[in-house]
Amino acid sequence: MRGLLLNTALVIDDKRGIEIFRVLQQCPELAVVGVADLAADFSWLTEAERKSFFIAGDVDKVILLPGLNVVVNTAADPFTDGQRQQMLNGGIELVNAPPHGFTAALLRFKEQLLESRRLKGEFWAVLSSVQDAIEVVDSGGVVKYVNPAFTRVTGIPENKRVHRNIFEVSPQGALAQSLIQQKPVTGYRTRVGGSDVEVISNASPIIVDGEITGAVVVFQPVSDILKLMDQLKHSNTIIENLYAQIDQIAGSHWNFDDMVGKSKIFRATVELARKAARSDAPILLSGENGTGKNAFAHAIHNCSSRKRRPMILFDCSTLPESLQELALFGCEKGALPGVLHTRLGRVELANEGTLFIKEVNSLKAYLQEKLLLMLQERQFKRIGGDEPIPVDARFIVSANGAIKTEVLKGYFSEKLYRHLSLVEIALPPLRKRLEDLPVLVQEMLTRLNRKLNKRIAEVSPRALQEMAEYDWPGNLSELKNAMERSLAVADGSVIEYHHLAPYIGKNGARQSPQFEEIMPLDKIEQMMLKLALARYGESLEGKKKAAQALNISLATLYNKLKKYNDL
Incomplete structure (x- = not known):
């Protein structure tokens, strides 16, 4: 032929x-x-x-x-x-x-x-290669075609399905319903007739020249959809971890030399953290919100022997209690509903590196005990797991200043607190290091000018004085926020007090006896000297410009620097 x-x-x-x-x-x-x-x-x-x-x-x-x-x-x-x-x-x-x-x-x-036959051959080849199950019937419901995926999903051979009537073998299915209703049927959950497989189906009539000549259904097993959902959840977990690592990479440049501030209390804090970084002992960073605990954690990690390994973040305050254990310790396949793959927790992700647990006092009581047991035995088990997994990570935790009160009231485990606070570093609030304010302001001014594409040269003396009298309950975070907002609305080259007033108004001034509300002149003089040197630099040319800006001679500037121990 x-x-x-x-x-x-x-x-x-x-x-x-x-x-x-x-x-x-x-x-x-x-x-x-x-x-x-x-x-x-x-x-x-x-x-x-x-x-x-x-x-x-x-x-x-x-x-x-x-x-x-x-x-x-x-x-x-x-x-x-x-x-x-x-x-x-x-x-x-x-x-x-x-x-x-x-x-x-x-x-x-x-x-x-x-x-026609060539096109038909290509059409059937496409249907045969599709991974979703497909079944086609004529207008009377007689099955004309099933693709290989149909047999794979249902276990029903082609010769046992073709030429059967859909109203007999699967009268409640989407295909029969589409023929009866003469319209598409979508998202239909049922069991395939002749099989125990539960599927989600989408069926639609086949219309030729305005007449219904049959119908077609495409379906997937519910189990496959659940697997996809679990894979999506697993992917989301990976993405969350990647975001966490991106955050860590973004902060990974922090080291102790980048810490801004020359006050005695701040330099003593930095020196203590620098020494603590050399060991693997757990570190508790305590202090008010916004005092820089995140930057200190990065600096400690980057000065430790584990700096070439990852630092993994676990923020207790941002996770609902129901997810804290899963996120921290991971889960074995099938141990929880919908968990079809083993999930690694933050502890495993931090292997050979550092685990930074933020706001540790937000952990539920039973998780505090589990964390304590892990720190004592240096091993843990995933949720649903039987095999202990060794722990090789450095632990840095942070907590707000109320953690000691929570320990006294029994809200936080005293044993865990003692274990985590082998080295406790208390970060000073901004109001305790106001002499650092000029250099902090200048450093933020430089960074925010780049970020906002602005050219603000300075902060006026009146604005700086008001900033020094403000209590700063949000500490460095609040200072940065106030500076950024002020730069955004400032239209000249100087940030004036009225730019800052909405953010540091008198309602936020420190509540103290009247005789303490006025800052000593030598303190103000010292702040102005620091601000001038921060702006113009400490070279000879920079000091000349600083003296000119302060309306004093260069010799007077040197005398004042000597008076304040070169700041």
């Missing part, structure tokens, strides 16, 4: 039809599979021809031949409307002969059929 043969049937009623039959037999493009002789005279056929194709005395049986492509008619309109519709529905081409060039018409039809 060469190429594609057109399976052809012939309808004749006289000698002329017999002649056309002989012509068709000689055409290599055609395969005669049936003849309907309306005269019921088959004497013209040889014995071999009688055995090689189907013969009948009427049209009905011939047009039902399987695989029939074309019917050549030489009789005088022998077809009823029903027979014509039947051929149309079956994709059978009707060619009335003998028109001039009817053989050429047959060949043109062959080319169309070739293209």
Whole structure:
């Protein structure tokens, strides 16, 4: 057989039809599979021809031949409307002969059929490669096609499903409902008829020329969807960890040399942290909110022997209590609903590095005990796990100033507090280191100018005086916020008091006896000297500019620097 043969049937009623039959037999493009002789005279056929194709005395049986492509008619309109519709529905081409060039018409039809079959082949190949299960029925509900994924998902072989009626095998399914309702059915959760598999289905009618000729359903097992949801949750956990690590990388430049401030209390705090960084002992960073505990934690890690390993952040205050244990210690596969993969906790992610637990006093009581046990035994178990996992991490924790009160009241484990506070570093609030205010302001001014694309040169003396009299309950964080807002609204080169007033108004001034509300002159002088040197630098040229800005001579500047021990 060469190429594609057109399976052809012939309808004749006289000698002329017999002649056309002989012509068709000689055409290599055609395969005669049936003849309907309306005269019921088959004497013209040889014995071999009688055995090689189907013969009948009427049209009905011939047009039902399987695989029939074309019917050549030489009789005088022998077809009823029903027979014509039947051929149309079956994709059978009707060619009335003998028109001039009817053989050429047959060949043109062959080319169309070739293209149609090619496209159909590509279409079925696509359906066969799709990973979702697909089932197709005709308008009467008879299953015409299932793809390989259908068998993989349901376990039902193709030969056990095709030619079955959907209203019998799966009357409650999305496919049957789509045919009944004559509209799409989406997100339909049910079990596949003939299988125990629970699926989520989307079905839709097939409409051709405005008529419903069938329907198609695409579905996935609920188990696969749950797996995808779990993978998404797992991915979200990874993303959260990556964000945490990005935050850590963003802060990883912090080291003790970057710490801004020359006050005795601050330099003593830095020196204590520098010494503590050399050991692996747990460190408790205590202090009010905004005092720089995050920066100190990074600086300690970056000066430790673990600096080449990750520092993992676990912020207790940002996680609901129900997720704290999962996030900290991880979970074995299947130990909790929807957990289909083993999840690593922050403790494991910090292996050989540093785990920074922020606001440790926000941990629930039972997690405090579990954390204490882990620190004592240097091992832990994931949720649902049986095997202990060794712990090799440096622990830095932070807590607000109320943690000692919480210990006394029994809200926080005293044993855990003692274990975590082998080295306790209390970070001073900004109001205790106001002499650092000028250099802090200048450093923030430099960074915020870059961030906001501004060119603010200085903070006015009045504004600095008001800042020195403010209590700063939010400490460095509040100072940065006030500076950033002031820069955003300042339209000149100087931040004046009225730029800052909305953020550090008198309502926030320190409540103290009246005689303490006025700052000593030498304190103000010292602050102005620091601000001038921070702005212009400590080179000879910088000191000349500083002296000029302060309206004093260079010699007077040197005398004052000596008076204040070179600041």
